[in-house]
Every structure is written in structure tokens, then in C-alpha cells.
Amino acid sequence: MKRRLFWDIFFEKALKAAAWVSVLTLAGIFLMLLINSVRAFETISFAQFFSGTAWNPAAYGEATYGIGAMLFSTFLVTLGAMLIAVPLGIGTAAFLSEIASPRVRNILKPAIEMLAAVPSVVIGFLGIVLVAPALAKLFNLPHGLNALNGAILLAVMALPTLISVMEDAIHAVPKSYKEASYALGANRWETLVRVTLPSCTSGILVAIMLGLGRALGETMTVLMATGNAAAMPHGFFDSVRTITATVAIEMGEVPFRTPHYYSLFACALILFLITLLVNVAAERIAAGYRRKGQ
Amino acid sequence: MKRKIIQMLGLALMITATLLVVAILGVVLFDLSSKGAPSISWAFLTQSPKHGMTEGGILPAIFGTTAVTLLSTLLAMPLGIGCAVYLHEYAPDNTFSRLIRASIRNLAGVPSIVYGLFGVAIFVQFFGMGASVLAAGCTLGLLTLPSIITTTEEALRNVPRLTREGALALGATKWETIRTVVLPSAVPGILTGVILALSRGAGETAPILFTGVAFYTRYLPGSVMDEFMALPYHLYILSTQHHAIEQVRPLAYATALTLIGLVFMLNLTAFWVRAKYQHGKD
Amino acid sequence: MRTGLYFSILILLSACTRRNVETITIKGSDTEVNLVLQLAEAYMDSDLDVSVNITGGGSGVGIAGLLNGNTDVANSSRDINPYELTLAAERGVAVVPFVFAADALAIICHPSVPLDSLILKDLGKIFSGEIQNWQQLGGSNAKVSLYGRQSNSGTFMYFRERVLGKDYDPGIKQMNGNAQIIEAVKADPNAIGYIGFGYLTDESGALRDGIKVIKLAKMKGQNAISPLDKAGIKAGLYPLTRPLYQFTNGEPRGKILAFYEFEKSPFGQSIIAKNGYLPASEAGLANNSRQ
Numbered sequence: 103m104k105r106r107l108f109w110d111i112f113f114e115k116a117l118k119a120a121a122w123v124s125v126l127t128l129a130g131i132f133l134m135l136l137i138n139s140v141r142a143f144e145t146i147s148f149a150q151f152f153s154g155t156a157w158n159p160a161a162y163g164e165a166t167y168g169i170g171a172m173l174f175s176t177f178l179v180t181l182g183a184m185l186i187a188v189p190l191g192i193g194t195a196a197f198l199s200e201i202a203s204p205r206v207r208n209i210l211k212p213a214i215e216m217l218a219a220v221p222s223v224v225i226g227f228l229g230i231v232l233v234a235p236a237l238a239k240l241f242n243l244p245h246g247l248n249a250l251n252g253a254i255l256l257a258v259m260a261l262p263t264l265i266s267v268m269e270d271a272i273h274a275v276p277k278s279y280k281e282a283s284y285a286l287g288a289n290r291w292e293t294l295v296r297v298t299l300p301s302c303t304s305g306i307l308v309a310i311m312l313g314l315g316r317a318l319g320e321t322m323t324v325l326m327a328t329g330n331a332a333a334m335p336h337g338f339f340d341s342v343r344t345i346t347a348t349v350a351i352e353m354g355e356v357p358f359r360t361p362h363y364y365s366l367f368a369c370a371l372i373l374f375l376i377t378l379l380v381n382v383a384a385e386r387i388a389a390g391y392r393r394k395g396q
Numbered sequence: 397m398k399r400k401i402i403q404m405l406g407l408a409l410m411i412t413a414t415l416l417v418v419a420i421l422g423v424v425l426f427d428l429s430s431k432g433a434p435s436i437s438w439a440f441l442t443q444s445p446k447h448g449m450t451e452g453g454i455l456p457a458i459f460g461t462t463a464v465t466l467l468s469t470l471l472a473m474p475l476g477i478g479c480a481v482y483l484h485e486y487a488p489d490n491t492f493s494r495l496i497r498a499s500i501r502n503l504a505g506v507p508s509i510v511y512g513l514f515g516v517a518i519f520v521q522f523f524g525m526g527a528s529v530l531a532a533g534c535t536l537g538l539l540t541l542p543s544i545i546t547t548t549e550e551a552l553r554n555v556p557r558l559t560r561e562g563a564l565a566l567g568a569t570k571w572e573t574i575r576t577v578v579l580p581s582a583v584p585g586i587l588t589g590v591i592l593a594l595s596r597g598a599g600e601t602a603p604i605l606f607t608g609v610a611f612y613t614r615y616l617p618g619s620v621m622d623e624f625m626a627l628p629y630h631l632y633i634l635s636t637q638h639h640a641i642e643q644v645r646p647l648a649y650a651t652a653l654t655l656i657g658l659v660f661m662l663n664l665t666a667f668w669v670r671a672k673y674q675h676g677k678d
Numbered sequence: 679m680r681t682g683l684y685f686s687i688l689i690l691l692s693a694c695t696r697r698n699v700e701t702i703t704i705k706g707s708d709t710e711v712n713l714v715l716q717l718a719e720a721y722m723d724s725d726l727d728v729s730v731n732i733t734g735g736g737s738g739v740g741i742a743g744l745l746n747g748n749t750d751v752a753n754s755s756r757d758i759n760p761y762e763l764t765l766a767a768e769r770g771v772a773v774v775p776f777v778f779a780a781d782a783l784a785i786i787c788h789p790s791v792p793l794d795s796l797i798l799k800d801l802g803k804i805f806s807g808e809i810q811n812w813q814q815l816g817g818s819n820a821k822v823s824l825y826g827r828q829s830n831s832g833t834f835m836y837f838r839e840r841v842l843g844k845d846y847d848p849g850i851k852q853m854n855g856n857a858q859i860i861e862a863v864k865a866d867p868n869a870i871g872y873i874g875f876g877y878l879t880d881e882s883g884a885l886r887d888g889i890k891v892i893k894l895a896k897m898k899g900q901n902a903i904s905p906l907d908k909a910g911i912k913a914g915l916y917p918l919t920r921p922l923y924q925f926t927n928g929e930p931r932g933k934i935l936a937f938y939e940f941e942k943s944p945f946g947q948s949i950i951a952k953n954g955y956l957p958a959s960e961a962g963l964a965n966n967s968r969q
Contacts, residue, residue: 110569114486120478121487124541125496128503131514131538138517160738160829162838162845193413201410210418212667217421219663221599223628224428224652227635231645232427244823244866258420265417291403312505319507321602322628326636330828333848341851346509346602353513353606355738355830357745357765358521367517370510381502448715520748527703527748610703611733612715614722618699623731637734637855639712639877 135371142167142364151368155334157348159362167365169372171334175249175342178335179324182253183260183317188310190257191264192299195309198265199272200294211266218262222322229255229327243339247329250338255323260313267312271305272298304387311384315377321346345369425656432653435646441654444614449634450644454651459616460529460609460624461658465598467533467620468540473590475537476544483545484552485574497549504542508602511539515607530620532608539603540593547592551585552578584673588666595662599655601628627655699729700933706733706740706753707832708855709781709874710922713953714753720949721940728933734855737832744925745771750934752925755781755832755874756839776924778941779950780961782905783837783918784875785892786860790867792817795893795902798841798917804870805837807847812868824850825859825871836920837872864888875905876954883954894918912960921961 143151146167154168194214198207233254234246275298283293299306329341330351343351349366356363443453487493515535525531555578563573579586610623611633617624634648635641704714711734718730733739740752745765758766758773766773785801787793793815796804803809804822813819824847827834833856838846853859856877863869870892880886885906893902896917903910910916930938940946947957 106569106572110571113571113574114482117478117482117486120475121482121496124475124479124545125499127538128499128541130518131503131506131510134514134517135510156848158829158845160835162842190413190417193410194417197410197414201407202414210414213418213421215667216660216663217417217424219595219599219659220424221601221628221655221659223599223601223631224424224656227631227648227652228424228427230635231648232423238865244869245862261417261420289399289403291406292399295406315505319505319509321507321509322632326632329851330854331849331851343852346507349509349513350602350605351828352830353509353516354735355742357742357762360765367513370507370513373507374510377505377507378502381505385498385501446719448712448719521746609733610731611711612718613729613731614719615699615729618701622701623703623733633734636858637708639855639857640880641857641861643880 132374135367135374138364138367139371142361142368144364145361146365146368151365157332159352159365165362169345169369171332172343172345172348172369173372175328175335176318176344176346178338179249179252179256179328179342179344180314180317182249182338183256184310184314186253186257187260187264187313187317191261191268191309191313192306194261195265195268195272196294196299199269200290200298214262214265217258218266222259222320223326225255225259226323226326229323234327241339245329247327247341248339249328249335249342252324252328252342252344253338255327256317256320259320259323260317263316264309264313267309268306271302271309274305275301304390308384308388311380311387315380315384318380319346319373319377321350325350345373349373428649428653428656431646432649432651435650436653440650445612448640449612449638449647450640454625454627454630454647454654456613456616456625457627457630457651458654458658461598461627461655463617464529464532464536464604464608464624464626465594467529468536468597469590469594471534471537472541472544472593476541477548477586480545480548480552481574481579484549485570485578500542500545504546508539508600511535512603512605512607514538515603520607526621527606527608527610527623528621529608529617529624532604532624533620535603535607536597536600539600540597543596544589544593547589548582548586551582551589554585555581584669588670588673591662591666591669595659595666598662599628599659601626601632604629627651627658631655699727702728702730702751702933702937703743703749704730704732704740704751704753704924705735705743705749706751707737707755707922708734708827709737709755709831709833709876710753710779710924713779713876713922713950713955714924716949716953717941717946718937720945721937724940725933725936728936730937736828736830737835738830741925744773744927745769747771747927750926751937752923754923754925755920756836757921757923758925759835772928774926774929776926776930776938777921777958777961778924778938779922779958780956781920781922782875782911782916782956783833783920784873784878784905785870785894785918786863786873786878786889787870787892788863788867789888789890791870791890793892794890795895797895797898797900797902799898801894802841802843805846805850805872806842806844807849820868822870823866823868825853825862825866825869826850827856827859827872828852828854833872833874840918840920860886860889878906879954883952911956919956919960921958922955 151167151169154166155170156166156168157172159165229251233251237246237251279297279301280293283297324344325347330343331341332343335342349369352366440453442455444456446452519525519531519534520527559577560573563577604626608623609626609629613625631648631651634644638644715732718732722730737754737756740754741762743749744752811821853862856873859871859873863871891904893904894917895902903916905916911919
């Protein structure tokens, strides 16, 4: 008995240790971002960082560290991606949940999960070799490496998340709602648009937030396909450089512990906080939704 | 009548949306297979690159990806599964543990480049591992840790309480219950989560970018402290920075196809495990 | 069956691994990466106990790697600057340069751009944004479309130092490497960009089609020279010839020294020439003053 007790306590401690190590390491990420960002702001002014639009650490004259253009580029590409992905996602999710037969659903759902599995480099690669030439021909541009290309690719990456979460939300609408609607004489489309979808608005919102978070954090896809011009974009046909791409490009060229090095951590912190905000918002909406449903 | 027309239009819209999404997957697979398959051969998969990457194969990249991904899973699995087991079986349900779970979920959504930065600052620089398989493996392990914890907890949650209580009623200690009853029934779910994490890790580029991947190595890494080649990075370079971009385009396609083949194989394995688990449940 | 699989994997792996291999890590310049790759491949063919790992990314990556202690050799198409030397001194890194070849920076544009030659000053005005429209140089009314490298590139730094004397036009499209610049210029009718002239020719030595090479003159009134004019370059008439560096931490020893010796050998020099680069002896021939 003593031996069994020993192992019982041993493993409880060991598992606790594993939990602590995991949590501390993950907390360490945030801590490290914070510490290095603080070091960055020892030499870079807040004002310039947040309101300056020129990111030019290797400038001829004085180095400037303004994230304005990058922030705008990030939002531009992400917004474009959402504009493309949300309608497609809702349409597909509604189809899967309400219209499709179980057999069709059993083929389509794994197919969509396959799309989710495609690595971001491969999507970026196809953005260079497939989408860019198509865009260039369609809109008569010299090359198709711009914000629109990035938006399309990010939409492709966010769609699987969007579709699966939305489909769950739509599927969870109680049958009684739909049956009541049919009883009142509505047809399938009217029921879908006026009863089913409105009653899972928060679920759809959650899906959009999660898709948004996915798109915001993408690195390789935007790095390869958006042209990487560091200036402020004027439209979707301009080449842009997002925060993630900037960090990925410049990380290799910075000697450790220089202002430029620390500035990249500040960028990463901003990224971290933005995705945190989006995820927390999603969870808030989801929690409110669950409470309401009960 | 108007309502019927609107319904038909609406249906058409939904079908169009779905077809578009499926078409995207179709285009991805078709383009990669048609342009990549011609360059794939046994030689391609088993040789090193030659002549400035314009000829030869990608064996070091396949090996590098496999090695780093395996290492990262080996590191993340005990930590992740242990953490999940502790959180689900031992930790009291208070604000603190809920906060931990929320933090883990949020960390799953953090951009991979942030993990890459962390890897450079901590593993490469602070721990002095330098750019190596080890540093990259640790970084990638961190990346997959949140998702392993979440999926393991999910699998544990699916083990019925009655099963646990039955074992405890028979006199087993908590750990014995976990070891003999809970974990075995949760294994398929855990395994699915681990394989999916593996497949995600194999396709990631940002975390390995500055923690150990190299453009060209003739030989395979001799130890975990060496640099390595990797499939996603190889694809990235072949399509953006190579000196003969057009010439190596077919090789880039073949690399993409190999990578996606590897990832899909892992995913299909995970699905198979999951399907078998569902079947076993019935 | 299983043991057979394990055995075959082991044999496969051992065919590609060398247990007693010494590794040389080389990182840096995109201009030099292909050349150094060819040199390294030839060198490894002759010496089976060494493995040369090469990564590109730009001269900045190489120098940062040297300062951070994670590379043995830094390829750089520019000299190290005073700030980096200070950092090196702080970290106890002794930066030792070695010029193994030379390069001429080529200015390329789309064939429909109405220019054949430029003086250095005008080239600077184009890339700094002072001249925005081809009309100002006698061409059609079209906005100049600029292509260059990113800040991690030695070529980026060298061009800015030598030609501009100030920052680039902010609208310049920053490409990932020389090859991307060529691809972009080929597709954009108003494009102009700069590349290492080793990239002007393809594998067989023929000039790549789809781009026009601009002749350069140092000052107005002088003869404009093309970077492909070997005699002109040798005579020091082309304004953008530059040395290609490799930096090490401390004097090169062991296999690194052997690699350097290989680069200096006739076989190494022939590889350098075959790839379209200049021998190290012609590195200093450009007039280093700006005007």
C-alpha cells in the first residue's frame, strides 16, 4: 500500500510540475516580450513608435521607428480577407448545416479540414505563382504582389476556421425555432435568413473573431505575396508590409541587444496584444452566448 | 411565387459559396500535383541538392523537417499531456485554474513569428544553443504546446465520470485510476491531438527561421547542435530568393507537393485514429 | 519486415551523414550566396571531411550572425560600418575581412524604358525620388517604378552610400533578392532596379532576356560604360565596381583558411569567372569618391 501511495503522490507532484513548467514557459513569452519592449522604449519615443508612419531603422540619417504604415497595412490586408471570407464562410456553413445531406457533409467537412492543414508557406507559394499572375492580368498591373493578393490568401487560410465554428453555431440552433418558423408558413430560405442565422449571431461573431485572429497572425503568406513595400499603402493594389512580415524580415539582420533588436520585440508585443484582444473578445461573446442560450 | 424565386436564388448563392470553397482546395491540390509530380522521383527524395540547388534532391530538407518536428513533439508531449492531466484531474476549479486555461487558449492564437522571436532570444541566445536543431525543436515544441494541452484536456473530458468513479470505488489511487482507466480511454483523442500538432509543426516556417534552419547543407545534421535544412524554408527560398527562380520553379513545386503530402499523410493518420476511436465507442 | 525497414533507413542516412565532419557555417549576402554555394560545392568535392552550411538573407544577416556568434564566415557585399565595429569591440569579436571576388552593380530597366545610359548623379536622383517621371529624362509620361533590396542587403547599403548620399524614395519596392528584382523589372514597363551583375547572365553565360542594362558614366561628358564591358571595368571606368567580402571572427584557421585558399586557387578563380564575377584583384578599381 505504501508503495502505491508513493507513486500516487509522486505522479501528482510530477504532473503539477509539468503543468507549472508549461504555464511558466508560456507566461515567459509574454514576460520576455514585455521586458524587451521596455528596453526598446528606452531609446525610442512612444510618440514616434505609435504615431510615426515610417519604419526605417537603417535610415541614412536618423533611424525612425514608426509602426503607422505597418499597422495600417496589417489592418488593410486583414479587413480585405474578412470581406472575402465572411460571406463565403456563412454561405458554406449554412449550406453544410441546413441543406446538405449527411453524405455530402461527410465528404465536405474533411475536405475543409484538409484546406486548414495546408501550410502557410504553400499558400504563400501559390500566391506568388498562381494568384499574382492572375491578378496582374486581370487588373493590368506589373505584378500581382499586393494587398489584394494578401487578402485573398489570408481569406483562404481563415475560411476553414470560420466555416467550422459557424457551422457548429448554426447547427446548435434548436430545432423548435425552425419548426415554429415553418409552422408559420416560412420557406427554408426565409427560415434560414430570418430565424436561424439571427439566433446564432453571437456564434457567427465568435467565428469571425477567431478567423480574424488567424489572419492577423499570419507571417509567411504575407511575407511572400504582398510585395513588402514599407510605405503607407493607398489602396489594395499597393504593395504592403505587415507587422509580421517586418519582424520576420528584420529578425535575422539584427545584432542582439541593439535598439533595432528591441524594437522588433515591441512590434511583437503589439501583435501579441492585438491577437489577445481579439481572442478575449471572442471568448466574451461566446460566454454571453452560452449564458443566453440557457 | 416571388418568395420561391428568392429561395432558389438564396440556395444558389449558398451552393456557389460552397463550390467556391471546395474549388479552392481543388485548385491547390491540382496545381501542386500537376506541376510538382513530374519532378518527384526516388532520386529527388533521396539525394542532396546539387549545382546551386538547381538539380538534385531535397533529402536534407525532408530529414531536417522530420527531425525537428519529432524533437518538438517529444519535448511538448510530456509537458503538454502532464499539464492537461494535472489541470483536468487534480487542479481545483477556481479562478486561478480558469485563468490558466484561458491563457493557454489565448497562447494558441499567438502568431508563430512571436514564438520565433522568443526562440531566438531564449534558446539561441540566452541558453547558448546557437542556431541548431535543438533550438528550433524547443521553439516548435512551445508553439505546439498550447494545442496539445487543449486537445488532451478535451480527450480527458470525454472519459465518462462513471469510469473513473468505478475505478476509485474498487480501491485504486488517483494516479492508478488515471494510469489504468482514464489515460487508456483518452489515448486516441490524445494521439489525434499530437499527430495534428506534429503536422502543424512540420509546416511552420517562422519559428525555425532564425533558430537553426540553413539554406544549404550537403550532409544531414550530425547532432542536435547542427544547422539543418527544412521543407517549408526550402520552399520559401526557392520561390523568393533563389538566384535562378524560374529555373527552379519545378523543384519548388515538387518541394511544395512533398511538404503537403507529408502534412496530409499525418492528418489522414490522425483522422483514421479518430475514426477508429468513434467506432470503438459504438 | 520491420527490421529490414530500419536497416534501409539507417543505410540511407549513413550515406548522407559523415560522422567526423567539421562544419563551416557561412551566412550573408544574397549577391554572393550563389557564387559561394558553387565554390563550396566544389570545395566539398575535394575535401570529404568538411561540410559547408550556407544561408543567404543579405549582408546584414551575415554581419549580425558574426556579431551574435552564430556564424563562422559572414558573406558581405559591403564593408562593415563603424557602428558594427563598435558592437564587435563590445562583444570581443575581431572582425577580419577577406576580399575573395569583386562585383559590378548593374542597373537594369524594362526594355521599353527610354534610356540607355545615365550619369551617376541622375541615377541618384531617380532612386531618391527627385526624378519621379520618365518624362523628365526625355521619355514618355510615366511614373518611375523603383525596385531595390531590403535593409538587410549589403547591395542596398552600398548603393545608398555610393550613389544616393541620402535615403531611398519611400515608394521603392523592397524585393527579397536579386532574382526577384529581375522578375519584377521584366514585368513592369516603367521599372528600374539594381542587381549584382553576376545575376545578369544565366547558367550558360548568356545575358538574360527581357531586361535592358544601363550604361553608366561617372560624370557628364564621360563615356558611359556597360558593366558587361570587361575592358572598361578593368580600366576602372565603371563607377560601381565593388569588392565582395567575407568576414571572420579572428584570423581564419583550419578548414576556413583552407576554403579561402581554395577560393584563391586557379580552380576557385575559374568558378568565380564562370559565374560572371570579377577576380579580387579588380575589386579596388572603382573610384571610391562619389563624384
